[in-house]
Amino acid sequence: MASVTGDDILxxxxxxxKTFGDFRAVDGIDFxxxxxxxxxxxxPNGAGKSSTMRMVGCVSPVSGGELRLFGLDPATDGPAIRxxxxxxxxxxTLDEELTVEENLWIYGRYFGxxxxxxxxxAAELLDFAQLTDRAGDRVEPxxxxxxxxxxxxxxxxxxxxILLLDEPTTGLDPQARHVLWDRLFRLKRSGVTLxxxxxxxxxxxxxxxxxxxxxxxKIVAEGSPRQLIEEYSTREVLELRFDAEDHxxxxxxxxGIGKRVEVLPDRLLVYTxxxxxxxxxxxxxxxxxxxxLVRRATLEDVFLHLTGRTLVD
Amino acid sequence: MSxxxxxxxxxxxxxxxxxxxxxxxxxxxxxxxxxxxxYKRTWRGSIIGRFLSPLFFLLSMGVGLGSLVDDxxxxxxxxxxxxxxxxxxxxxxxxxxxxxxxxxQVLGYIKWNMGYHAMLATPLGVRDxxxxxxxxxxxxxxxxxxxxxxxxxxxxxxxxWWALLSLPVAVLTxxxxxxxxxxxxxxxxGDNGFNILFRWVMTPLMLFSGTFFPITQLPVWMQPVAxxxxxxxxxxxxxxxxxxxxxxxxxxxxxxxxxxFVVVGWLLAVRSFSRRLVx
Numbered sequence: 001m002a003s004v005t006g007d008d009i010l011x012x013x014x015x016x017x018k019t020f021g022d023f024r025a026v027d028g029i030d031f032x033x034x035x036x037x038x039x040x041x042x043x044p045n046g047a048g049k050s051s052t053m054r055m056v057g058c059v060s061p062v063s064g065g066e067l068r069l070f071g072l073d074p075a076t077d078g079p080a081i082r083x084x085x086x087x088x089x090x091x092x093t094l095d096e097e098l099t100v101e102e103n104l105w106i107y108g109r110y111f112g113x114x115x116x117x118x119x120x121x122a123a124e125l126l127d128f129a130q131l132t133d134r135a136g137d138r139v140e141p142x143x144x145x146x147x148x149x150x151x152x153x154x155x156x157x158x159x160x161x162i163l164l165l166d167e168p169t170t171g172l173d174p175q176a177r178h179v180l181w182d183r184l185f186r187l188k189r190s191g192v193t194l195x196x197x198x199x200x201x202x203x204x205x206x207x208x209x210x211x212x213x214x215x216x217x218k219i220v221a222e223g224s225p226r227q228l229i230e231e232y233s234t235r236e237v238l239e240l241r242f243d244a245e246d247h248x249x250x251x252x253x254x255x256g257i258g259k260r261v262e263v264l265p266d267r268l269l270v271y272t273x274x275x276x277x278x279x280x281x282x283x284x285x286x287x288x289x290x291x292x293l294v295r296r297a298t299l300e301d302v303f304l305h306l307t308g309r310t311l312v313d
Numbered sequence: 314m315s316x317x318x319x320x321x322x323x324x325x326x327x328x329x330x331x332x333x334x335x336x337x338x339x340x341x342x343x344x345x346x347x348x349x350x351x352y353k354r355t356w357r358g359s360i361i362g363r364f365l366s367p368l369f370f371l372l373s374m375g376v377g378l379g380s381l382v383d384d385x386x387x388x389x390x391x392x393x394x395x396x397x398x399x400x401x402x403x404x405x406x407x408x409x410x411x412x413x414x415x416x417x418q419v420l421g422y423i424k425w426n427m428g429y430h431a432m433l434a435t436p437l438g439v440r441d442x443x444x445x446x447x448x449x450x451x452x453x454x455x456x457x458x459x460x461x462x463x464x465x466x467x468x469x470x471x472x473x474w475w476a477l478l479s480l481p482v483a484v485l486t487x488x489x490x491x492x493x494x495x496x497x498x499x500x501x502x503g504d505n506g507f508n509i510l511f512r513w514v515m516t517p518l519m520l521f522s523g524t525f526f527p528i529t530q531l532p533v534w535m536q537p538v539a540x541x542x543x544x545x546x547x548x549x550x551x552x553x554x555x556x557x558x559x560x561x562x563x564x565x566x567x568x569x570x571x572x573x574f575v576v577v578g579w580l581l582a583v584r585s586f587s588r589r590l591v592x
Contacts (some may be wrong), residue, residue, distance in 0.1 A: 014431075057434060059433050059591065060591070060592060061591065078438075079334065079335075079436040079438065080331070080332070080436070082434065082435055082436050083326070083332040083334070083435075083436045084329075084330075084331075084332065085434075087434040089427075089430065089434070091427065091433075093426065093427040093428065093430050093431035093434075094431075095351070095425075095426060095428060096345075096426065097351070097354060097355075097561070098350060098351070098354065102350055106343075106346070106347045106433070107352060107431070109343040109346055109347070109433055110343045110344075110431075110435035110436070110437055111326055111327075111332075111335075111435055111436060112326045112332075112333070112335040112339050112340075112343070112370075113326050117326075117327050121327060157437075158326065158327060158332075159327055159328060159329055161329055161330075202424065204485060219405075270519075273352075290402050
């Protein structure tokens with residue numbers, strides 16, 4: 001694994017562990033995040049991403065190992081660390097009975113900002129979150145995407161140095177996701193360090209400079225999206241679908257084509273550096289799939305290779 | 314219209330770097346302020362309820378039953394029934410307000426809208442949340458009690474200005490329920506426990522804690538049950554100060570019991586809140 005050193009490390013973990021009774025949700029992970037970086041935890045539900053995020057957010061005590069934010073220990077300096085963090089939880093924790101701007105004002109007061117500061121800051125953030133014309137409306141009837149943007153605006157009220165986002169776009173429609181990604185991109189460009197979890201490949205590829213792949217509480221790979229694909233996958237993937245109950249039956253017929261073949265319930269994945277050429281070989285063997293598709297390899301392929309499972313079941 | 318850069322602000326706490334820590338009162342004050350904003354949105358509904366239900370008790374028990382008791386028995390120990398029962402209803406109402414404020418809303422902030430979780434992601438801690446929320450309930454109790462006492466005074470429910478002391482006594486009685494109830498609520502998964510509490514704890518307490526008749530009228534074996542509950546101590550204290558029939562030793566003892574419920578409740582509440590919210 002690539003090691004990260006230097007003075008600009010804002011967040012580091014060594015042997016970080018979280019247990020609930022006998023269950024090890026996070027099982028001795030190491031990682032470090034540099035200032036200005038967008039760092040991701042990729043993994044399926046139950047991989048330990050949220051438990052990790054809650055420890056990093058200093059709301060969940062560390063069970064073992066060492067965790068440092070800004071060089072401080074969450075066990076002793078929790079409030080001082082949280083004063084410098086922004087948190088976007090997996091589930092919105094807005095007060096839906098109050099208005100959009102009241103939610104921002106209230107939250108700013110939790111950080112000890114004066115009423116005047118909170119008001120001017122809220123106005124700027126509503127503009128950033130494209131919610132200015134809904135400022136005086138109650139939160140409850142807003143769309144999921146708007147609530148999410150409000151949660152992000154709220155998390156920025158204290159100008160955080162690290163923004164923690166736990167599955168920021170889960171449950172949103174594609175358009176809302178793109179709006180959100182755009183906002184997160186702007187944040188990153190302005191120098192905010194992003195730490196996020198996701199089980200979406202495209203999200204990880206879009207947003208993360210560097211990421212770790214988690215499974216069963218452990219880190220199974222680390223690197224930039226491109227590095228991970230180069231290391232654990234091929235450049236292209238040929239997807240073959242057959243008219244069959246079980247695609248295993250067809251796996252033998254394509255052996256020798258490409259570098260590796262993965263069998264999924266509904267398709268075969270042929271890993272190769274040249275998808276078109278592989279498709280031509282399939283054709284020349286007289287194999288007739290229902291459909292064949294050549295695509296670029298993604299992080300999904302990396303995950304499949306590392307764990308033998310797809311990410312979103 | 315959208316900004317291309319993220320705005321930054323001057324001022325210690327709105328700026329990057331090490332922030333100036335919040336004082337204790339700033340921390341619980343922020344929680345209190347939030348609940349005040351919530352109250353601004355909901356006070357109309359709660360004020361009508363708080364006004365009407367004790368008023369019904371006042372009319373039926375105090376005026377209706379009272380005229381019968383006064384005619385037949387000349388009041389209770391020489392005190393007109395209305396003036397006997399009103400200070401007790403003041404304390405009993407505080408119990409009901411405490412119940413209303415310490416159950417569904419608290420569980421909501423834990424479980425449904427997760428307002429406490431939002432707070433804990435900031436510099437605030439469990440104790441700040443508890444103090445801020447408990448003080449807001451002191452406010453609710455004060456308002457509810459003051460309104461009811463005002464109405465009861467118009468009906469002739471009090472005989473002297475000493476009755477004003479029933480207000481702090483009622484607030485203390487309410488807190489003797491509220492604080493342990495916070496600990497109870499933080500252990501609940503759903504509202505089943507609340508239904509049991511309302512039906513099998515609060516209602517019997519109201520009926521058998523000396524609110525409507527002295528507990529000496531109860532069978533001897535039932536009297537110690539009343540001693541163990543905060544309501545009887547609240548009722549007795551409120552009645553003593555309102556009627557002016559103060560036995561100081563007893564009053565001190567009653568108030569001490571109420572304070573003990575608050576203190577023990579606080580320890581339990583800190584523990585169950587921490588266990589529930591900081592996992």
